[in-house]
Amino acid sequence: MIDLSCYQGARVLITGGLGFIGSNLAHRLVELGARVTIIDSLIPDYGGNLFNIHGLEDRVRVNISDVRDIHAMHYLVQDQDYLFNLAGQVSHTDSMTDPFTDMEINVRAQLSIAESCYRHNPGIRILHTSTRQQYGKPRYLPVDEAHLIHPTDINGIHKAAGEMYFIVYHEVYGLRATSLRLTNIYGPRQLIVHNRQGFIGWFIRKVLLDEQIELFGDGRQLRDMCFVGDAVEALLAAAAVEETVGGIYNVGGPEPVSLREIIETLVDIAGTGSYRLVPFPDDRKKIDIGDFYADYTRITETLGWRPVVNLRDGLEQTIAFYRANRAHYLPD
Amino acid sequence: MIDLSCYQGARVLITGGLGFIGSNLAHRLVELGARVTIIDSLIPDYGGNLFNIHGLEDRVRVNISDVRDIHAMHYLVQDQDYLFNLAGQVSHTDSMTDPFTDMEINVRAQLSIAESCYRHNPGIRILHTSTRQQYGKPRYLPVDEAHLIHPTDINGIHKAAGEMYFIVYHEVYGLRATSLRLTNIYGPRQLIVHNRQGFIGWFIRKVLLDEQIELFGDGRQLRDMCFVGDAVEALLAAAAVEETVGGIYNVGGPEPVSLREIIETLVDIAGTGSYRLVPFPDDRKKIDIGDFYADYTRITETLGWRPVVNLRDGLEQTIAFYRANRAHYLPD
Numbered sequence: 326m327i328d329l330s331c332y333q334g335a336r337v338l339i340t341g342g343l344g345f346i347g348s349n350l351a352h353r354l355v356e357l358g359a360r361v362t363i364i365d366s367l368i369p370d371y372g373g374n375l376f377n378i379h380g381l382e383d384r385v386r387v388n389i390s391d392v393r394d395i396h397a398m399h400y401l402v403q404d405q406d407y408l409f410n411l412a413g414q415v416s417h418t419d420s421m422t423d424p425f426t427d428m429e430i431n432v433r434a435q436l437s438i439a440e441s442c443y444r445h446n447p448g449i450r451i452l453h454t455s456t457r458q459q460y461g462k463p464r465y466l467p468v469d470e471a472h473l474i475h476p477t478d479i480n481g482i483h484k485a486a487g488e489m490y491f492i493v494y495h496e497v498y499g500l501r502a503t504s505l506r507l508t509n510i511y512g513p514r515q516l517i518v519h520n521r522q523g524f525i526g527w528f529i530r531k532v533l534l535d536e537q538i539e540l541f542g543d544g545r546q547l548r549d550m551c552f553v554g555d556a557v558e559a560l561l562a563a564a565a566v567e568e569t570v571g572g573i574y575n576v577g578g579p580e581p582v583s584l585r586e587i588i589e590t591l592v593d594i595a596g597t598g599s600y601r602l603v604p605f606p607d608d609r610k611k612i613d614i615g616d617f618y619a620d621y622t623r624i625t626e627t628l629g630w631r632p633v634v635n636l637r638d639g640l641e642q643t644i645a646f647y648r649a650n651r652a653h654y655l656p657d
Numbered sequence: 658m659i660d661l662s663c664y665q666g667a668r669v670l671i672t673g674g675l676g677f678i679g680s681n682l683a684h685r686l687v688e689l690g691a692r693v694t695i696i697d698s699l700i701p702d703y704g705g706n707l708f709n710i711h712g713l714e715d716r717v718r719v720n721i722s723d724v725r726d727i728h729a730m731h732y733l734v735q736d737q738d739y740l741f742n743l744a745g746q747v748s749h750t751d752s753m754t755d756p757f758t759d760m761e762i763n764v765r766a767q768l769s770i771a772e773s774c775y776r777h778n779p780g781i782r783i784l785h786t787s788t789r790q791q792y793g794k795p796r797y798l799p800v801d802e803a804h805l806i807h808p809t810d811i812n813g814i815h816k817a818a819g820e821m822y823f824i825v826y827h828e829v830y831g832l833r834a835t836s837l838r839l840t841n842i843y844g845p846r847q848l849i850v851h852n853r854q855g856f857i858g859w860f861i862r863k864v865l866l867d868e869q870i871e872l873f874g875d876g877r878q879l880r881d882m883c884f885v886g887d888a889v890e891a892l893l894a895a896a897a898v899e900e901t902v903g904g905i906y907n908v909g910g911p912e913p914v915s916l917r918e919i920i921e922t923l924v925d926i927a928g929t930g931s932y933r934l935v936p937f938p939d940d941r942k943k944i945d946i947g948d949f950y951a952d953y954t955r956i957t958e959t960l961g962w963r964p965v966v967n968l969r970d971g972l973e974q975t976i977a978f979y980r981a982n983r984a985h986y987l988p989d
Contacts, residue, residue, distance in 0.1 A: 421829065424768055432764060432818070436756055436811075474806045474817075477828060479768075482821040485806075486764070489814040496809060497753065497943050611829050 326629050327562035333358035338405040340364045340392050340438070341373070341412035342385075345515040346454070346507075348377030349553045350409055350560055355384050357561075364401060364412065366391040371414065372516040376653035392434040398441040402449060407564055410438060410453045410491075413484070416521040417458065420480035431483035439494045439502075451502035452564040455488040456481070457575070457619055459506065467549075467581075467620035470506070470573050477614060488573070495571045503569040505559060508577045508619045512553030512639060513646035517654055524584065525550065532591045532598030533647055533655060541605045541613075544585030549578035549618035552639035555632040562628045569627060577619030579632045590637055595644050658961050659894035665690035670737040672696045672724050672770070673705070673744035674717075677847040678786070678839075680709030681885045682741055682892055687716050689893075696733060696744065698723040703746065704848040708985035724766040730773040734781060739896055742770060742785045742823075745816070748853040749790065752812035763815035771826045771834075783834035784896040787820040788813070789907070789951055791838065799881075799952035802838070802905050809946060820905070827903045835901040837891060840909045840951045844885030844971060845978035849986055856916065857882065864923045864930030865979055865987060873937045873945070876917035881910035881950035884971035887964040894960045901959060909951030911964045922969055927976050 337354055341347040342363025354361050363385055365373040378385060390397040392412045402408060413431050414420065420427035435453075442449050458481035460472045476482045491502035511525040520527035531538045559576045563569045582590075588600045605613065624630050634642075647654055669686055673679040674695030686693050695717055697705040710717060722729040724744045734740060745763050746752065752759035767785075774781050792800050793807035808814045823834035843857040852859035863870045891908045895901045914922075920932045937945065956962050966974075979986055 424772070425765070428765060428768060433757070433760060436760060440756070471805060473803060476821060476825060478825060479822070482818050482825060485821070486814055486818040489808060489817070490811070493808060493810060493814060 327565050331565050335406045336360045337407040338362050339409045343373035347411040348514050350557045353557050361385040363387045377514045395437045402441045402446045408451045417478045417480045418521045424479040432486050435487035439490045453491045453504040455506045456484050457508045459485045462614040467618045469620040501570045503563050504573045505576050508549050510556045532595045535597035538600040539603045540600050545583045547581040547616040549581045551578035552634035559630045574624040575619040575621045577621035581618040659897050663897050667738045668692050669739040670694050671741045675705035679743040680846050682889045685889050693717040695719045709846045727769045734773045734778045740783045749810045749812045750853045756811040764818050767819035771822045775830050785823045785836040787838045788816050789840045791817040794946040799950045801952040833902045835895050836905045837908050840881050842888045864927045867929035870932040871935045872932050877915045879913040879948040881913045883910035884966035891962045906956040907951040907953045909953035913950040
């Protein structure tokens with residue numbers, strides 16, 4: 326595995342650092358001895374949650390600002406060694422109802438982050454995060470990085486453009502950027518108050534509330550689920566070496582599971598909740614992609630990374646976390 | 658070949674209609690009996706030129722406005738049967754020096770055009786134009802539509818995003834959109850006053866001025882050159898049928914030729930101009946893509962379209978046009 330001692334004493338900026346993945350990364354970076362600055366807009370509904378850094382309050386610097394604020398970004402990237410770029414509008418459904426806001430955050434702000442780095446800190450090491458959503462409906466499985474980019478929604482278009490900025494800024498200006506395309510990530514600190522940020526947070530919410538989940542179709546759609554702890558290790562490993570600069574890597578989960586299996590495992594662990602199958606609503610069917618699972622051979626070969634937390638263990642940790650901290654994620 | 662009688666009496670909107678391809682299309686549509694409305698911003702340096710519709714002044718409606726003007730677009734798309742979407746910032750070098758303006762025009766405005774159609778004229782037939790630049794440096798030749806999207810500059814990123822909007826709006830909302838990815842288009846009515854919109858206009862300018870062209874590298878880079886008259890026929894044929902709705906098609910040229918051959922043919926036809934080889938400047942080398950030529954099998958199989966004007970004939974028409982109308986394209 327990759328040596329992570331480079332983060333000891335390093336100045337690390339995390340955009341979206343109060344969000345799901347960003348905050349889990351912050352916890353790990355503090356453990357590794359990094360001097361962490363978090364940028365987060367705390368836009369309601371987006372996933373930023375101050376409780377996500379509970380226990381770290383005195384060990385990280387929190388700067389509440391929006392990545393759309395070019396001048397703040399110009400200032401904040403300076404003197405940083407690493408940038409983990411996790412800020413984004415992540416709701417696919419919101420991207421369809423308000424495509425311009427999605428564009429501002431996932432396109433314009435990404436361009437301005439790339440510009441900020443290029444103009445004010447060209448040596449910074451950048452780890453950008455993108456999504457499997459770029460690929461759209463798989464032409465083949467598992468989906469590798471050479472798969473066609475054919476997003477099925479506005480968010481996927483914008484995430485594709487955001488990633489391309491960092492690759493072009495690498496190729497033209499030499500920015501030391503790497504992009505990871507994340508599959509479905511789950512685990513502690515994810516937003517679960519509404520159902521617009523993907524199915525897994527919603528399933529967890531319903532199970533915690535002992536409610537019935539309505540599962541669209543036959544529930545046999547396959548997904549690869551990657552535990553957030555595994556995703557964080559991929560981010561850290563990828564930014565720790567030079568070999569990945571300019572590269573794009575899928576981050577996938579262990580063997581694919583059906584949505585039904587995921588729910589059944591959740592219900593079994595939690596001892597609460599249930600589900601029933603309902604026909605696909607028309608508007609969801611149109612953007613449904615069928616089965617998806619990623620081929621992550623490239624990152625395994627380059628960094629030795631692979632997902633190690635299996636679904637049951639990951640979901641057990643997740644349920645235990647939300648039960649212990651329920652008031653912060655499921656306010657009455 | 659495709660029957661174009663559908664354009665007789667049809668209401669047709671052309672964005673960028675005073676530009677190179679848009680104005681050539683306008684000439685042909687008027688000939689076919691269409692009721693043409695042209696939208697153009699006439700931004701200096703972008704290619705819009707009122708002389709481009711010389712002879713049509715009383716037969717088309719010209720609306721000077723910018724596709725970034727959402728409210729104007731909302732109004733202008735109404736009651737139109739066809740939209741040929743040709744407005745864009747086309748300079749690759751400008752996209753690197755001012756990426757935000759390129760984003761406003763090639764991304765945000767394209768989203769707002771798609772929104773305008775969806776909200777105010779969902780039945781309109783849309784022919785969007787994109788570019789081979791999306792593919793970046795070819796992984797294989799000829800490049801077909803399944804080739805990886807890997808732009809080498811900001812303009813390529815934005816053109817990719819702009820195209821994806823129309824495909825997603827087709828797939829989700831049923832907009833009747835088709836996108837053509839154009840290779841190097843040349844011919845009458847192209848901007849030749851500066852060298853920021855591709856090499857061919859610049860070569861023509863230098864030859865007309867009897868100047869020496871500096872050709873980077875060994876001049877053996879291959880390109881496929883498509884005469885604008887052929888490109889216009891592809892646009893018209895693709896929008897005339899339903900079979901292409903939701904599809905993406907390359908529009909290529911006849912057999913590939915080297916940059917050197919292009920210049921030698923030009924010099925030979927014009928009897929003026931010359932060239933010499935110079936080493937690649939660093940900043941150009943970085944975004945150079947080597948050989949490129951498109952595989953246009955898909956559009957040939959679907960529509961029977963293929964490029965029919967060979968390079969010498971096309972360049973002869975081009976030189977003759979500029980010589981006859983020099984003051985409008987090469988002002989002193």
